[in-house]
Amino acid sequence: MHIVIIGNGVAGVTAARYIRKQSDYDITIISAETEYFFSRTALMYVFMGHMRFKDIKPYEDGFWAKNRINLMMAFVNKIDTDKQIVSLSSNRIIQYDKLILATGSVYNKFGWPGENLEGVQGLYSYQDLQLLEQNVKNTRQALIVGGGLIGIEMAEMLASRGVQVSFLVREQSYWNNVLPPEESKMVGRHIKAHHFDLRLGAELKEILSDDQGHVRAAISTAGEEFPCQLLGLTAGVKPNITLAESSGTIECERGILVNEFLETNIKDVYAIGDCIQHRIAPEGRKVFEQVWYTGKIMGKTLASTICGKPSPYHPGIWFNSAKFLDLEYQVYGFVPNILENPFQSLYWEHEDGMKSIRIVYDVSKENQVIGFNLMGIRYRHEICVRWIRENKKLDEVVQHLALANFDPEFFSRYEKEIQALA
Numbered sequence: 001m002h003i004v005i006i007g008n009g010v011a012g013v014t015a016a017r018y019i020r021k022q023s024d025y026d027i028t029i030i031s032a033e034t035e036y037f038f039s040r041t042a043l044m045y046v047f048m049g050h051m052r053f054k055d056i057k058p059y060e061d062g063f064w065a066k067n068r069i070n071l072m073m074a075f076v077n078k079i080d081t082d083k084q085i086v087s088l089s090s091n092r093i094i095q096y097d098k099l100i101l102a103t104g105s106v107y108n109k110f111g112w113p114g115e116n117l118e119g120v121q122g123l124y125s126y127q128d129l130q131l132l133e134q135n136v137k138n139t140r141q142a143l144i145v146g147g148g149l150i151g152i153e154m155a156e157m158l159a160s161r162g163v164q165v166s167f168l169v170r171e172q173s174y175w176n177n178v179l180p181p182e183e184s185k186m187v188g189r190h191i192k193a194h195h196f197d198l199r200l201g202a203e204l205k206e207i208l209s210d211d212q213g214h215v216r217a218a219i220s221t222a223g224e225e226f227p228c229q230l231l232g233l234t235a236g237v238k239p240n241i242t243l244a245e246s247s248g249t250i251e252c253e254r255g256i257l258v259n260e261f262l263e264t265n266i267k268d269v270y271a272i273g274d275c276i277q278h279r280i281a282p283e284g285r286k287v288f289e290q291v292w293y294t295g296k297i298m299g300k301t302l303a304s305t306i307c308g309k310p311s312p313y314h315p316g317i318w319f320n321s322a323k324f325l326d327l328e329y330q331v332y333g334f335v336p337n338i339l340e341n342p343f344q345s346l347y348w349e350h351e352d353g354m355k356s357i358r359i360v361y362d363v364s365k366e367n368q369v370i371g372f373n374l375m376g377i378r379y380r381h382e383i384c385v386r387w388i389r390e391n392k393k394l395d396e397v398v399q400h401l402a403l404a405n406f407d408p409e410f411f412s413r414y415e416k417e418i419q420a421l422a
Contacts, residue, residue, distance in 0.1 A: 002096055003019055003097065006076055006103055007392055008030075009037070011274070011282060011298050012027065014300055017302050018303030022307040023306075025307075029069060029070070032073065036064075039058060040056075040124075047129060047160070072094075078101070078247070084097070092112050100272060101256060103244070107124050107238075110235070112207060112305070114207030117207055118135075118213055119230050120215050121230075123157075124229045138229055139158070139161075142158050142229070143163045143166050144230040144234055145234065151232070154234055155196055161390055166228070170202070171201070174187045175187060180336075182358075183358070186375055190325060204221070237279065238254065238255075240275050253374075254277055255276050255287075258274050258279065260312040284317070317385050327375060342364035343363075345359060345360045346361070346398070346418070350414070356374070357374055367394040367395070368391050368392070369393065371388070377414070398419055401418060402415050
């Protein structure tokens with residue numbers, strides 16, 4: 001049996017690894033991005049000089065041959081699901097028995113005038129990183145359009161090269177479609193404290209060109225002009241469904257539609273990772289979840305199905321972690337940006353305005369804890385997830401909060417202050 005995987009991100013590569021662990025199938029991974037798998041979330045550290053590209057490859061180059069996984073550096077032009085073939089840009093035809101689409105995401109464009117000028121780009125792929133290296137050479141001022149995690153990463157990257165950075169963020173508070181109001185305002189304060197020009201409630205109207213087709217400035221909807229030699233588009237990403245749509249047979253909406261077994265509507269064609277849209281969201285989750293670890297779980301789950309052990313996708317309790325510059329962020333379980341009945345929260349914020357703990361609970365279920373939001377403080381993953389899974393009540397969690405401290409020998413402890421609020 002020949003398994004063909006299009007895309008060599010964490011989802012596709014994990015599927016390949018676990019198929020190999022459980023079978024002797026022929027496995028081919030096709031990617032036009034890079035020859036070898038790399039950690040996408042670490043691209044910023046390569047740009048900033050903290051790591052080399054070879055340091056962000058999880059496996060040695062010899063791993064693939066040793067595990068009999070064939071890597072093809074190629075671009076797929078077309079999928080024919082009737083004939084079960086993929087056509088490459090080199091005119092080569094690859095036959096498959098089972099096909100896995102792991103085509104990832106692309107950054108959003110919204111039809112702004114000038115969005116295709118030189119010097120206008122997003123940040124997702126290795127090619128985006130290479131382009132940023134070229135664009136930053138002649139950049140003194142940059143404008144980033146959009147907030148969230150990618151926006152702040154790009155700002156930090158550019159600042160490391162001495163670039164003056166301004167933000168246009170449509171929302172009235174930073175990432176307030178995800179973060180509750182207090183945490184959102186905290187992130188905004190932190191960004192300003194690092195001398196970024198953060199413009200909240202501001203939207204992009206158009207991008208202006210110089211006489212050589214390169215960005216020279218941008219205009220906001222309020223009419224303000226922002227001189228810039230580089231403009232970062234970081235207003236979110238969307239599933240990369242171009243290849244699937246062009247097949248004419250694979251069903252897509254905003255993403256490639258899959259069921260609980262990560263199957264598309266076409267027999268022997270599957271999809272995993274950032275490119276997918278669940279037909280029915282897993283319990284407690286969303287139809288889109290474009291984060292590293294969910295791609296990894298999907299790859300491992302699908303490998304079992306392909307190797308004869310049908311396994312539905314169960315990602316478990318939601319979690320995520322990131323950094324806003326040097327402000328750590330962790331979330332476990334359900335933490336809505338706006339709390340409505342029956343959900344309430346116990347919220348504590350340090351007097352320095354740069355640390356907070358929020359414990360979300362359900363009053364209709366005897367104050368059962370359903371989520372944690374942490375800013376500037378690190379808690380133990382396994383403890384938070386266990387408390388949520390075991391339906392622990394607020395009083396019990398607060399009483400034993402010290403158990404969640406991460407490496408308490410080196411971190412300050414705030415249990416007494418939080419217990420005083422309960």
